[in-house]
Amino acid sequence: MADIDWSRWTPVDRATLVFVLSGDDILLIEKKRGLGGGKVNGPGGKVDPGESVEQCAIRECKEELGIDVSELEQLGEHRFQFVDGYSIHCWVFRTSKWGGEPVETDEAVPLWRRTDAIPYERMWEDDHIWLPLILEGKAFTADWIFEDDTMLDHRLTLLAQAPGAPTE
Numbered sequence: 001m002a003d004i005d006w007s008r009w010t011p012v013d014r015a016t017l018v019f020v021l022s023g024d025d026i027l028l029i030e031k032k033r034g035l036g037g038g039k040v041n042g043p044g045g046k047v048d049p050g051e052s053v054e055q056c057a058i059r060e061c062k063e064e065l066g067i068d069v070s071e072l073e074q075l076g077e078h079r080f081q082f083v084d085g086y087s088i089h090c091w092v093f094r095t096s097k098w099g100g101e102p103v104e105t106d107e108a109v110p111l112w113r114r115t116d117a118i119p120y121e122r123m124w125e126d127d128h129i130w131l132p133l134i135l136e137g138k139a140f141t142a143d144w145i146f147e148d149d150t151m152l153d154h155r156l157t158l159l160a161q162a163p164g165a166p167t168e
């Protein structure tokens with residue numbers, strides 16, 4: 001953390017992640033391509049120009065799984081810095097409201113799992129640290145340093161209320 005000035009940090013990309021919860025189950029994806037292709041994650045992706053993070057979250061759920069999510073609760077904010085210079089600011093949402101049946105698309109395979117059996121060994125290295133907070137409805141902001149797929153350092157702060165919309 002020491003050599004990064006997070007107060008001046010500007011991301012290369014902005015992105016979203018969405019976790020749909022249904023009772024004791026969580027909707028995940030096997031991501032086929034893009035950053036984190038081959039891993040299990042929530043649906044999500046990069047924010048398009050002129051789009052809000054919430055609009056992006058809704059669009060990505062439709063594109064990746066064919067579902068219509070609503071009543072999104074914005075709970076988490078990640079600042080991922082990669083040592084090669086790439087960076088991505090990621091907004092995490094959860095919801096228990098969706099329409100349609102998740103289907104396989106060019107981008108993802110839907111994967112329902114019990115919340116007590118999340119396959120963290122197939123996910124990004126950071127997920128086991130913060131996804132339990134999403135399940136509990138706890139808001140947070142977190143900074144991460146990665147070298148490729150390897151997490152080098154992190155700092156996570158619980159928040160009293162949800163992080164605001166992006167300012168950069």
Ligand SMILES: Nc1[nH]c(=O)nc2c1ncn2[C@H]1C[C@H](O)[C@@H](COP(=O)(O)OP(=O)(O)OP(=O)(O)O)O1
Pocket residue numbers: 015016017033034035036041043044045046047080088090124125126127
């Ligand atoms: N360390 C990490 N842990 C995590 O859980 N998700 C991460 C992560 N680093 C990146 N992500 C996620 C956030 C976002 O959903 C996704 C990056 O977006 P994508 O590459 O999937 O974008 P797109 O679906 O827009 O793809 P392209 O069309 O290929 O640009 O990776």
